[in-house]
Amino acid sequence: MTKQRLVILGGGESGVGTALLGKEVGFQVFVSDKGKIKDKYKEVLIHNKIEWEDETHTEAKILNADIIMKSPGIPDKAPLVKQIRTMGIPVVSEIEFASQFTEATIVGITGSNGKTTTATLTHHILKQALHVGLSGNIGDSFAKQILEHDYENYVLEISSFQLDDIYDFKPHIAVILNISPDHLDRYDYKFENYIASKFRIAENQTKDDYLIYDADDEVLVSWLKSHPVKSTLLPFSLNKKVENGAYLENENIIITIDNNKIIMPTNDLALEGKHNVKNAMAASTVAHLLKIRKQTIRESLENFQAVEHRLEHVLKINKVQYINDSKATNVNATYYALESMGAPTVWIVGGVDKGNNYEELFPFANEKVKAIICLGVDNEKLLNAFGGMVDIIVETQFMSEAVKIAYKIAEAGDNVLLSPACASFDLFENYEDRGRQFKEAVRNL
Structure with a gap:
């Protein structure tokens, strides 16, 4: 039997990580990048005897693929991508490809703003008690971490571009922090296309999975009304009480899941600003769901170091x-x-x-x-x-x-x-x- 051919468009972090995992699980792998592949990535490809090209796309070597992993930076409008889709070759994102090779519990975090801070904060809390990786749009690629560490849990920061090419990807816990017009150039300048893309994070979830979201965000609330999801909903809010989820009362974050309530003071949060109270609510709700002790959550919120380039x-x-x-x-x-x-x-x-x-x-x-x-x-x-x-x-x-x-x-x-x-x-x-x-x-x- 001939090996299935995996072609990877884009020789960056996610591309090279996918190439390594693809080779390990038995694909014939080819990496093609229209730009220049960085030396550090070239060295990895050469060392692992993976075929690659840069500064060109050789169509004959791409269009014979069984499956194609496309870097999130390449738009669907690109002529080559259009041609691939016309031919019916499946195009997947790295998180879609990699997730089929792990049994880990996945926490997927998306939103227009605050993804990196919330993902890093969530990982910071969970790692005190769990074997957990941080990946997606951040750090070493998800595929590479599955290959090298095989963590029992992952916190993934996920962009809409990565969600555009999923089929079966399903986080056990999904977080949508907020949605505001961004990247509209990639979504035909239609805000609803971008919203739909973000909500794909929950499309494969069942009632045994969770969707944590901002109940103060009108865009999220009205979309959920007209496009209900199967997941168990856990909203968070600064303005109103919620029965299941998180809300703010007298400067305390109150989180309730299945009648199990924990209270977190906000006066000692390491991060300043209203939006960071929300990020802390989202991260703490994830931690509470994964049975992290209240004391651990509180200490982690107080000693967290802010993300570089973010205030x-x-x-x-x-x-x-x-x-x-x-x-x-x-x-x-x-x-x-x-x-x-x-x-x-x-x-x-x-x-x-x-x-x-x-x-x-x-x-x-x-x-x-x-x-x-x-x-x-x-x-x-x-x-x-x-x-x-x-x-x-x-x-x-x-x-x-x-x-x-x-x-x-x-x-x-x-x-x-x-x-x-x-x-x-x-x-x-x-x-x-x-x-x-x-x-x-x-x-x-």
């Missing part, structure tokens, strides 16, 4: 606080950042706009922002949106210059906030590169 306090210089929120690649993330500012703020914003509507930021711009520095190749939309609201609005295409301008404008007691509300690919490699350049520029002041 990360960099330095205080001349009584001005510099804050790196480079991970804010959409308007909603920046909304949380500006909402949590307690002092006049010099705001560095801009990049690749994904169809942004800046209106929801207007109240904060009026109330908290004293100056705006636009850091992008094309800043026209920002200038039109905020031009009349602040006294100072300037443009630059260099991070070092943006930080120097901010340094000149900011006075003692102010904040300088990098929260771009946009993707980073016009001037930077990715949001991490953008955040690191910001931190370096601040340290060089």
Whole structure:
């Protein structure tokens, strides 16, 4: 019998992880990347005798696949992907491919904002008591971890792009933190397509599985009304009492599952801001479901270290606080950042706009922002949106210059906030590169 042929499009973390797992379980594997494969990944492929190509796609070697794993970064609009779909070759994401080779309990976390923080926080709590991996959009690939560690539990941070190519993938516990318009360029500019994509996280769940979601998020609540799921629902809310799930009362998080109630004070949470109370609720609900002791949950919430590039306090210089929120690649993330500012703020914003509507930021711009520095190749939309609201609005295409301008404008007691509300690919490699350049520029002041 000839081996089944697994072709992998994209030679990054998820692609190479899938290649290793695919080879181990008996597939004939071929990796193809239209761009350049990084040296560290090339070395892994060569060492494991896996056939690969980069800077091209050889159709003859791709279209004879039995199954194709597509990197989440490649859009369905790509001509090659269209051709593959026309031919009826199944296209799966890494989480779909890898999940069939593990019996682990899976916690899947998605949402437009807060995924990384909540996934990292959930993992931080669970690892005190369980054998658990952290993967998905974060860290080593899921496929590689199944191959190397075979954890009994996984916390997966999952993007809508990864959910677009699932068939049977089913987390025992699914979390949808929130949904706001993001990546609409990949969803024909239709918000409902993006919402449907996020809800695929629950499509294979049964009544024995759980869906944890934000009951204050109108988008989520109305979608669930018209598209009911089979899962057991565990909502969380800052504004209303919930019978099963989590809510806030007198600064305490109260979590109830099957009449088993635990109470967590929020005054010592390591993370600041309303949105982080929600992230803590989601993570604690997961932990409570998986029978982690209350004391362990409480201590973990208090000693958690924040995620890099997410409202990360960099330095205080001349009584001005510099804050790196480079991970804010959409308007909603920046909304949380500006909402949590307690002092006049010099705001560095801009990049690749994904169809942004800046209106929801207007109240904060009026109330908290004293100056705006636009850091992008094309800043026209920002200038039109905020031009009349602040006294100072300037443009630059260099991070070092943006930080120097901010340094000149900011006075003692102010904040300088990098929260771009946009993707980073016009001037930077990715949001991490953008955040690191910001931190370096601040340290060089």
